[in-house]
Every structure is written in C-alpha cells, then in structure tokens.
Amino acid sequence: MIDARRGVLYPARMPDFHRCPPPGEAAELVEWFWIPQWDIDPGRSSRQHVVAYPALNLVVEGDAVELVGATTAASHRDLTGRGWAVGALLKPAAVAALIEDPAALRDRSRIFDAPDLRDAVVRAMGDGGEQERADAVGAFAAWLVRRVGEPSEVAREANRMAEVLMSDPEIVRAEDAAARLSISLRTLQRLAHRYVGLPPLAMIRRRRLQEAAQRIREHPDTDLATVAAELGYADHAHLTHDFRAVLGFTPTAYRAGAP
Template structure:
C-alpha cells in the first residue's frame, strides 16, 4: 500500500484519538489546519504531522495562540527548516500573506538524532541544515493537488527514518514514558510513571531531560492544562472547580494559578474570550 493511501485511510483514526484542536486556544481563528497520523515507518518517531496553510488578506494579521504539546517539532517552511524546542508557556505566531508549514511533532525516540541537548531549545528554535528535506517537502507542497499533504509527509518520513536509523531500547523506553505522561489522565505524579517503568525517579528525570528537555512533572502539568482549556472551551457552562477536581488539581486555585503562569490569563477570562 502506498503511503498516501495509508494516510488517507488513517486520517479519521487520528481524529478519534487526538482532537485536531487540542492545544489550540482559539480554534475558530485557525487557518486551514490538518493533523495527519504517521505511516508505519515513522510510528516510533512522530506523534503526528501537522500542516497549516493560510492566505491572509493584505494588511491583516492572524494571531494563533498555542499551548504546545511537550515535544520537539521539526518544521519545514518556505524559508527553511527549523528544530523547535518544547515550550514552557503559551506561544503565538502572527500569520501574514500566504504560506504553509509541514511539521512533525517528534516522539522522544527521534530527538537524539537531531540534537544533543533538547533542554537548550526550550522556548526557542534553531535553523536546521537539511537542504534535501527542504527541497523534497517544498516540491510536494508547490505541486498542489489533493495528494500534496501525503507527498510532503512521505518526504519528511523518508528523511527522518534515514536520519534516525535503528531505534534502541532506551529510545523506546523514552517513548513509553511520554505515552504515559501525556496519555494517561490517572497519572498525576512523576513517581507513578517511574513505578510503571520500573525505574527510579532520578532515572526518569534524566530520560525526560535527554529526550524531551522538560521534567516529567512539567509534562504532566501541560497535559492537564491542555485538557482544562479544552473542557472550558467546549463546555463554557461547566463548573471550574469541578473541572479542577476531575483533572487532579488540589483545588480551583491551583488550576487558576496554572492558567496564569502558562497562559497569562485566568480560566474565567479564557472562557469569556474563547472565540
């Protein structure tokens, strides 16, 4: 089966597992945006591929606010390739003119092949020298047509698989760590993850630092904050104290503090401005 067919068949599956707007604070303001599942060859390397395309009227700007997943992203745009580090706060980007991006949200197993120190990239990015990758993805996107996204993902997948090579046991363990931290709502402490992986808390912390750049506790906080924002957005009449309790916060005040620290606003303010 060709990769484009695999992506077409799997698109609905990723929507059922990952909300396409998870981490996006104001989805109604987003340009055309797609999240595509990785083909089998990249399943251990990429959580999903994301492709925004925009065409903003001259003189106007579209500001996109994101509470990013705690992961690195490899991003190809017209201007080049960037490796974007994990973020510790909400981020935004102002879109103007016409453009596109093809990004891969990297799983921890892919990170070591791209940087020796992911923590050094927290809240920043660096240009990545990959002219062959840039050329292949750019050709796919410029070609247009219904298969441009699948072709761009195929190009990025082929490059990344070749770059990373064989996946070792430590890298797979890092993937498992991330899956638990970001996918299991019952996990509220880093110690819980260490116990599941049969390792010490210090070993878990080193694993997260080497493959993500963030502490395990920070990854848990990001997951809960994303979930809280999504629930507030989708259920504006819901009781904030109940949301805080359901997500494992000690109380409403702790949820409010997380919002203030990461987003710069309170949950009530976000509920009022969610559109």
C-alpha cells in the same frame, strides 16, 4: 494515544489546518504531522495562540528548516500573506539523532541544516492540494527514518514515558509515572531530560493545562471547580494559578473569550 485536539486555544481562528498520521516506520518517530495553509488579506494578520505539547517540532517553511524546542509557556504567531508549513511533532525516539541536548533549546528554536529535507518537502507540496500534502508527509517521514535509523530500546522507553505522561489522566506526579513504567524516578528524569528537555512534572502540568483548556472550551457551562478536581488540581485556585502563570489569564477569562 495523545489527543490531537489539545493545544490550540482558539481553533475557530486557525487557518486551513491538517493533522496527518505518520506513515509506516515513522510511527515510532512522529506523533503526527501538521500542515497549516493560510491566505491572509493584504494589510491584515491572523494571530494563532498555542499551548504547545511538551515535545520538539521539526518544521519546513519557506526556504528553511527549523527545530523548535519544548516550551514552558503559551506562545503565539502572527500569520500574514500566503504560505504553508509542514511540521512533525517528534516523539522522543527521534530527538537524539537531531540534537545532543534538547534542554538547551527549551523555549527556543534554531535553523536546522537539512537542505535535502527542505527540497523534498517543497517539491512535494506543489500547490498544496490533498495529494500534495500526502506526498509531502511521505517525503518528510522517509527523511526522518533515514536520518534517525532504528530506535534503540532506551529511545523506545522514552516514547513510552511520553505516552504515559501525556495521555494517562491518573498520572499526576512524576512518581506515578515511574511506578507505571517500572523504572526509578531518577531514570524517568534522565529520560525526560535527554529526549524532551523538560522535567517529567512539567510535562504532566502541560497535559493537565491543555486538558483543562479543552474542557472549558468545549463545555463552557462546566463548573471550574469540577474541572480542577477531575484533572488532579488541589482546588480551583491551583487551576487558576496555572492558567495565569502559563497563559497570562484566568480560566474564567478564557471561557468568556474561547468561543
């Protein structure tokens, strides 16, 4: 199971935020649904920093639906005013029915033409209470199941690929994942390209960076060299390089600012 706590760099700064498991048949299509709700004082904003999962998201917000591609760097968003969003962190099996080439959407997003999805989620959300959120997730899940249909065996193999790459700490190379799945390296690479839009190694690196940030955030007294070694980095310097390249700052600087 992918750890839902990873990815958000500064959880204490988040608005009211809910993660909801996918109901029923949508479990093969969605890792989880996420619903932020915010009410920011006039003239102020709240910046949210995220190391996103290497996956696509389908998001309903306001009067639009947006398909967000996998990212290769940290990102942020400035929240203002009052609002909400309902998003689905998509499993690979859902992707093929939504976009032909997910790699073309890497580090990008686009408006997704699905007015029926938008209307169903907006209608269900109402005033955004607990029951309304559950209804919105149910409506979103039902739409995805209808749109995607029964996943193929290849799509299910892509799901297994993502699960291994994003949850198994012993997987530090693409070759490790191919061996675990009993497929060739070339097949692994094709699955990742078609269903995620990123190379397998990029997905592994994102998992390790998320895990490193989580450990530093939750256990600030932990020695950084120990974190690097436990997550498969060659040494502390390689961990620092990944932090700086993706996040723009060092693990030491993050540890100082995370609380």
